[in-house]
Amino acid sequence: MSFDFTAHERSLAVDQQRLSSLFGSGDLLPLWIAEPYVPLAEPVRTAIETRSAAGWYGYETRPDAVKEAFWAWMSRRHSWSGQGLSTIVSPSVGTSIGVLIEELTQPGDGVLIQPPVFTDFKPLIARAGRTVVRNPLVLGEGGYQMDLDQLAALTAESSVKLMILCNPHNPVGRLWTEEELRAAAAICTENQVVVVADEIHADLALPTMQFAPFAKAAANTGVRWAATHGPIKTFGLAGMCDTLLITDDGEIAEGFKGASSRLHLTRNNVIATSAFEAAYTSGGDWLDGLLDLVTGNLERLHNGLGEAISVMPHEATYLAWIDFRRLGLDVPQLKDWLVGAGLALSPGHWFGREGAGFARMSIAVDPAVIDEAVRRLNDHL
Numbered sequence: 068m069s070f071d072f073t074a075h076e077r078s079l080a081v082d083q084q085r086l087s088s089l090f091g092s093g094d095l096l097p098l099w100i101a102e103p104y105v106p107l108a109e110p111v112r113t114a115i116e117t118r119s120a121a122g123w124y125g126y127e128t129r130p131d132a133v134k135e136a137f138w139a140w141m142s143r144r145h146s147w148s149g150q151g152l153s154t155i156v157s158p159s160v161g162t163s164i165g166v167l168i169e170e171l172t173q174p175g176d177g178v179l180i181q182p183p184v185f186t187d188f189k190p191l192i193a194r195a196g197r198t199v200v201r202n203p204l205v206l207g208e209g210g211y212q213m214d215l216d217q218l219a220a221l222t223a224e225s226s227v228k229l230m231i232l233c234n235p236h237n238p239v240g241r242l243w244t245e246e247e248l249r250a251a252a253a254i255c256t257e258n259q260v261v262v263v264a265d266e267i268h269a270d271l272a273l274p275t276m277q278f279a280p281f282a283k284a285a286a287n288t289g290v291r292w293a294a295t296h297g298p299i300k301t302f303g304l305a306g307m308c309d310t311l312l313i314t315d316d317g318e319i320a321e322g323f324k325g326a327s328s329r330l331h332l333t334r335n336n337v338i339a340t341s342a343f344e345a346a347y348t349s350g351g352d353w354l355d356g357l358l359d360l361v362t363g364n365l366e367r368l369h370n371g372l373g374e375a376i377s378v379m380p381h382e383a384t385y386l387a388w389i390d391f392r393r394l395g396l397d398v399p400q401l402k403d404w405l406v407g408a409g410l411a412l413s414p415g416h417w418f419g420r421e422g423a424g425f426a427r428m429s430i431a432v433d434p435a436v437i438d439e440a441v442r443r444l445n446d447h448l
């Protein structure tokens with residue numbers, strides 16, 4: 068399927084206020100947020116419009132069909148079955164991770180992350196009074212790898228109780244292999260560290276690649292785990308909320324449900340419920356189209372840029388990780404340079420100091436927007 072961008076009225080710069088406050092200017096091509104800037108899946112739009120037209124938005128029990136649609140989708144697209152697993156609704160990935168930090172660790176305990184990585188992890192850990200333990204990814208000839216030796220050393224420290232694993236890894240676009248996941252799981256089992264696998268970008272592996280759920284890769288390693296899922300990134304529904312927490316661990320499930328009940332996190336949004344079910348029931352063709360668009364845009368970006376700026380090898384997500392290190396700019400200079408080029412990209416240091424010299428760009432856009440971004444970058448050299 069292809070996208071009709073001419074009929075797409077959604078502005079790229081929908082959040083002007085945030086754009087201005089972060090970049091000091093609202094007059095930029097905004098490609099910094101992790102969202103698809105394409106006409107959204109027709110079945111999802113129709114479901115939202117139909118539910119909106121109902122004229123009644125009171126309390127409504129979330130139908131079992133929602134979880135069933137999720138597992139049918141997981142089984143079709145990722146050969147992963149929900150049998151024997153707890154599937155719990157959570158308002159957001161951030162909520163799930165925040166609650167799990169509270170439930171599974173004590174103040175002062177270490178929670179391990181692998182920067183450069185999604186910006187919310189560090190503040191979630193720090194604001195809970197836990198210690199951020201960093202195991203940076205290693206950038207070698209073949210791209211980014213997990214530092215498994217250092218992971219073993221750090222998790223052997225008694226303070227580390229939880230690891231947040233990002234798979235696929237935002238922002239570097241790695242899709243961890245079953246072997247890598249199994250190796251990380253074995254290390255965490257050995258050192259009694261629980262793994263929270265943030266798999267919110269799971270559906271966004273490029274068409275030639277296959278996403279491996281942590282739960283499947285880590286089977287029989289004995290690791291304790293929970294994973295976050297949901298349609299919010301895939302289908303551009305982050306403003307609707309509603310995600311899922313999956314685990315095979317009764318204690319983790321009960322702890323999470325207890326917190327959910329204490330804090331009233333179980334309320335549902337009736338429109339999100341309709342969107343969620345429609346996405347997983349009927350959104351497959353649209354997603355295949357999105358992944359083709361992303362593949363084409365990645366190539367377009369790669370071909371359009373010269374020697375000085377290059378796109379890193381990419382396996383998953385609609386977020387390109389671009390290497391600006393040859394420009395020799397320090398952290399504030401690179402951000403200013405990008406603004407000078409008329410672009411709002413996420414500067415790499417937002418994801419940890421290892422991201423310095425890089426920037427992240429959303430490429431789920433009209434190919435004409437990629438051409439414009441390339442023109443602006445090349446003209447500014």
Ligand SMILES: Cc1ncc(COP(=O)(O)O)c(C=O)c1O
Pocket residue numbers: 101158159160161162185233237265267268299305310
């Ligand atoms: C890896 C990852 N996890 C979580 C989120 C955000 O999820 P939520 O808004 O549900 O907290 C994002 C958003 O970009 C993300 O990239």
